[in-house]
Amino acid sequence: MRRILYLVLANAVMLLMVYSFSASLSSCTKEGPTGANGQNGTDANSWCVMCHTTANMDAVQAEYVTSKHGIAATVAEGNRNTCAACHSNEGFNEVWRTGWDTTAVNNAIATPIGCPTCHGGVHLNFDTTQGFDYALQFTDPFRERFDSSTISNLHGTSYLCAKCHQARLPSPFPTSLLLTDSLKPSSYRYGTHYGVMANMLSGQGPFKFPGSLPYDNDQHTSVAQCADCHMAKANGTQSGGHTWRMKNDDGSEHLDGCKKCHPSATSFDINGKQTEIAALIKQLGDKLHAITVNGVTLLEVDNTGAYTGQIWPSTTTAVMIPNKYAAAMLNFQFAMRDKSNGVHNYKFTKALLQNTIDAI
Template sequence: MKNLKLFGYLMVIASALLCVQCTSDPVPGPAGADGIDGINGIDGVDGVDGSAASCIACHANEKRDPIIEAWSGAKHAIGGSWARGTSSRCAECHNNEGFIDFIETGAVNENGYTVSNPLNCNGCHDSHRSFDFETDGNDYAVRTLEAVPLRFLDNIDYTIDYGNASNTCANCHQPRRDAPLANLEGKFLQTSTHWGPHHGPQTALLEGLLGAYSTFTLVEDIPATQEHPHRQGASCIDCHMRETTDGSSGHTWTPAGNNCATCHPGVPFEELKVMDDLIADWETLGGILETVVGQAVIEDSTAVGGYIPLFEADGITPVPVVGIVIKEGDEWEPQVGLFDLKDAEAAWNFLYFYEDKSDGVHNPKYAKSIIKNSLAAMQE
């Protein structure tokens, strides 16, 4: 289809060139008899809507300049984490070339990269799947529309599929760790200063996955996966990109109020996005988690899990760790140690909400439920 259309454009140009020739035949002969009418040709395939004009409208500098400008001030272009993408462990999400390799071949360069670049136009865009926009819709030449497995989770086998370009986002904005399970003497041995779902669990919250509550007596139901209207009626690009009116076509990735107004007419954006009660509950939960007492651990390469619990000189009294999470300046940090699973589950939900960074908006019902249940469990 693509070639046919391009061939069509070429034919127009070629026939225009032909018309210039053969204008100087000297003596014209007498006119012959009229020929018989030919048979009707086969109906042609519909052309691209607006043909070249629509291509130009989207490819013109006037359209692109504000997009380039928006991108160049966004975290996708200037965030500090793009420096991390030289490592093969981080390149698929923190390096433009690593991401392209990952999407095109299913893997990054196993030796890592000498240079790590921020995500640019060419990372998210490639070429049009077809030029038949009338039948196939305009794909905006987005690099991938494929469904995306949550590839770092061992305990959940799940594939995200929004059926649109939001699938591109899901490749990176996905959790990198499973929720805690008992892994030592019925407790949770926590050995990472970066514990939590990592910074991009937005897909999981929108879906309604990854909360931890196996030890809780639930005071509120846990909403079903995909239940929320934000998942059923929207996806990343609907709230973060479409309906922007500043010419950026959403390339700041900051959600704009227009994107909410279709479903929440008349509520100002700044008001709509803040759920005071939820944030108050989350903060109360944080305060409690800072006082939780666990047992200190020390590295021991011979032990299962690489760590052993520490005891005082009497050999019986555990050496305490105070706080399963603690606040350092403005940041919440997890602490290494051996903790009751219930404390670990509440702390996981706390960090999950924190790392998602939407203050619960991605899935208000799920966020309220896991935070309320965590708070109730800690206050039991």
């Protein structure tokens, strides 16, 4: 049914394009979509070309080619069925439809994430009272991989990003948080994988050790979309827009998105919250690193002494560890691999870190 609707709409849109094209030829103005409250509609030409000009599409393309989304390395393992869903165009196009976590088979020809990965849909309406329609593929709540709960407290276009930027299911999974139960991590790579941002923004996934701080979400969960911050007006091809980067080439911060809601912001570290969260991440890391189980020290350090997020060096043979330490280790990965030092969801990140530190 929905597909038929798509086809009907696609045809209608094509007609509208032909219509507006001939309109421009005869240089008379035709009406576009009806305005709100029975006001006159916008002229279809000026409406469509807010986005559909060669100059704008070229600018978006120029931003896009600098993003890691489109580079060949992103797709390097995109043909494996356990990776394709988030690392290739074909994989994503398959799994958002099937609802599976993996593609059915390994895909020999996987191409990088590109415009049609996110925008493969058609315009469903031109009613601006409902916000802009960007012809996106996927904007629905979904069952997350980590603990099978449904992520449904985000809004707008965030679900599109969240479908890929979510933690993967570690094996084995610590079902109880008891010190008496133990498990053997599958390998030194045991954990959440890298893109945990959606779990942190929604406050779903990490292990909620009982503790002194409540697991409340900050207001970003309900008012800020990923795109509000990451796709604020582009600063050339350095940050914002379709680069998705929050920092410019010289490391300075792109604050345009923040300023929409925090007009006086001068850095991401609003009220010192990033500094506070960075210190808590370090504190949890230090506490875990001081733990030795069955002759193995938890948390690998690199040659500068910084935590990599890996449970132990690749040369270490896996040992049994208590569930509680495995869960604390996974929480450390959530906070560290979120990469925002609490900007995504300050209150939740603080409760997660403090309660985990207190519990181990």
